[in-house]
Amino acid sequence: MSSTELLDQRASNEGTARIHRLLPSEPWEPVTLAAHLDQHGALVQHPSSEQWREATVGEIERAGLVGRGGAAFSTGRKLRALLAHRGRPFVIANGTEGEPASMKDRVLLARSPHLVLDGAALAASLVGAAEIIMVVHREVSESVDAALAERRRISLDSTKFRVVTAADGFVAGEASAVVNWVGRGVPIPLGKAPRMTERGRQGRPTLVQNVETLAHLGLVGRYGADWFRQLGAVDEPGTMLVTLAGAFVTPGVFEVAIGTRTSDVLELAGGPSTPIQALLIGGYFGTWTPASAALSAPFSASGLGVGLGAGLVVAFPAAGCGVLETARLVRYLASQSAGQCGPCKFGLPAIAEQLELVAQGVPVRYEDLTRWVDEIEGRGACGHPDGVARHIRSALDVFGHEVSEHLAGRCSASERRSSLAVPTQGVW
Ligand SMILES: Cc1cc2nc3c(=O)[nH]c(=O)nc-3n(C[C@H](O)[C@H](O)[C@H](O)COP(=O)(O)O)c2cc1C
Ligand code: SF4
Numbered sequence: 001m002s003s004t005e006l007l008d009q010r011a012s013n014e015g016t017a018r019i020h021r022l023l024p025s026e027p028w029e030p031v032t033l034a035a036h037l038d039q040h041g042a043l044v045q046h047p048s049s050e051q052w053r054e055a056t057v058g059e060i061e062r063a064g065l066v067g068r069g070g071a072a073f074s075t076g077r078k079l080r081a082l083l084a085h086r087g088r089p090f091v092i093a094n095g096t097e098g099e100p101a102s103m104k105d106r107v108l109l110a111r112s113p114h115l116v117l118d119g120a121a122l123a124a125s126l127v128g129a130a131e132i133i134m135v136v137h138r139e140v141s142e143s144v145d146a147a148l149a150e151r152r153r154i155s156l157d158s159t160k161f162r163v164v165t166a167a168d169g170f171v172a173g174e175a176s177a178v179v180n181w182v183g184r185g186v187p188i189p190l191g192k193a194p195r196m197t198e199r200g201r202q203g204r205p206t207l208v209q210n211v212e213t214l215a216h217l218g219l220v221g222r223y224g225a226d227w228f229r230q231l232g233a234v235d236e237p238g239t240m241l242v243t244l245a246g247a248f249v250t251p252g253v254f255e256v257a258i259g260t261r262t263s264d265v266l267e268l269a270g271g272p273s274t275p276i277q278a279l280l281i282g283g284y285f286g287t288w289t290p291a292s293a294a295l296s297a298p299f300s301a302s303g304l305g306v307g308l309g310a311g312l313v314v315a316f317p318a319a320g321c322g323v324l325e326t327a328r329l330v331r332y333l334a335s336q337s338a339g340q341c342g343p344c345k346f347g348l349p350a351i352a353e354q355l356e357l358v359a360q361g362v363p364v365r366y367e368d369l370t371r372w373v374d375e376i377e378g379r380g381a382c383g384h385p386d387g388v389a390r391h392i393r394s395a396l397d398v399f400g401h402e403v404s405e406h407l408a409g410r411c412s413a414s415e416r417r418s419s420l421a422v423p424t425q426g427v428w
Pocket of ligand 2: 171188189190191336337338339340341342344345379380381382383384385
């Protein structure tokens with residue numbers, strides 16, 4: 001892309017939240033390899049040059065790219081950790097997308113597969129990987145296969161790619177669960193230590209990176225850190241994909257510059273379809289936030305004061321019952337644990353039951369509920385209980401008035417239908 005085109009891109013993004021770095025502007029047309037190479041050219045790599053590796057990782061650090069899979073960890077730091085290791089690592093592209101209401105990874109892989117594949121190829125060249133494993137949601141595995149076939153026809157990649165259909169279930173996308181799924185066919189987390197970057201697949205260092213992160217990585221590899229930073233906030237640079245779900249006129253997946261006013265982000269989906277009371281920001285592990293506080297704030301972790309997770313934003317109607325919604329979600333999340341740690345095995349089902357009683361207007365000891373939430377935190381082999389605890393705490397806070405009503409046997413909601421997808425199948 002020439003600098004004039006870059007300036008044009010900035011100008012066309014001014015005054016609007018609509019951006020097309022990752023997703024093409026034509027709806028639902030996958031970008032072919034020919035069109036992709038036409039737009040971006042081939043990604044230049046010098047895997048045998050130590051200097052090239054250093055310079056490229058330095059550029060990625062300078063770009064300030066952080067993971068788009070939920071934890072917002074620095075991609076540059078992760079790559080640097082891999083550079084320090086000897087041995088033939090693996091690269092795993094995580095397109096599991098276990099979050100039921102999120103669609104962004106599937107949309108990205110279906111529409112711009114070559115951006116992700118480029119990013120994975122670049123990561124593999126940087127760390128000297130033996131193999132790249134694309135773990136992708138079943139709905140897009142054919143698209144990824146087709147894109148790889150296009151690349152093989154012109155011998156584009158030097159590292160071997162393999163496609164693995166992701167396992168179902170909320171926890172299946174956790175990094176060590178993905179490694180376990182690829183290696184043993186068991187999508188259960190392996191625990192927090194050792195880090196996957198030290199000992200992952202087959203005991204070798206393994207880079208697990210979300211597919212959107214890889215798409216950004218490929219673009220930074222081409223256009224550099226300054227280009228990446230042209231959009232986004234100074235402390236949270238770049239763009240990100242968001243899934244706007246729940247009470248929107250046209251829910252869907254959109255790309256936004258981080259730091260855009262939150263109300264402008266919501267307008268991409270036509271705005272709320274009904275008056276809303278709250279937004280769930282960051283997904284099912286995310287944080288409920290009052291709509292009034294969020295709308296004028298920049299859409300960034302520092303602007304909203306909450307993590308953006310994997311970019312899921314749910315609009316919750318003013319007429320809905322936040323207590324009932326939370327009870328439904330927590331019951332689902334409790335059903336998703338691998339059941340191998342105390343907080344998940346005993347804590348989550350007990351908390352879900354308490355919340356269901358509150359939702360039904362049955363009096364419970366509120367102190368027990370909050371104490372149990374405190375007790376599950378930090379005690380699991382993965383971040384599942386911590387994510388659920390964060391979600392519940394914010395719900396008890398934002399829907400505090402409704403909780404008090406329920407504890408007194410009343411419900412002020414006029415709408416008791418669920419706003420959020422809670423799958424009943426595909427869990428183990
Ligand atoms: C319970 C749980 C589920 C997760 N599910 C996903 C997922 O579906 N996709 C994903 O990319 N990351 C998921 N993650 C985050 C991964 O563990 C890991 O941080 C991420 O894939 C790393 O890539 P990134 O740095 O590019 O974000 C999950 C984490 C937890 C604790
Ligand atoms: S904390 Fe829960 S989900 Fe995570 S490994 Fe333990 S039982 Fe499984």
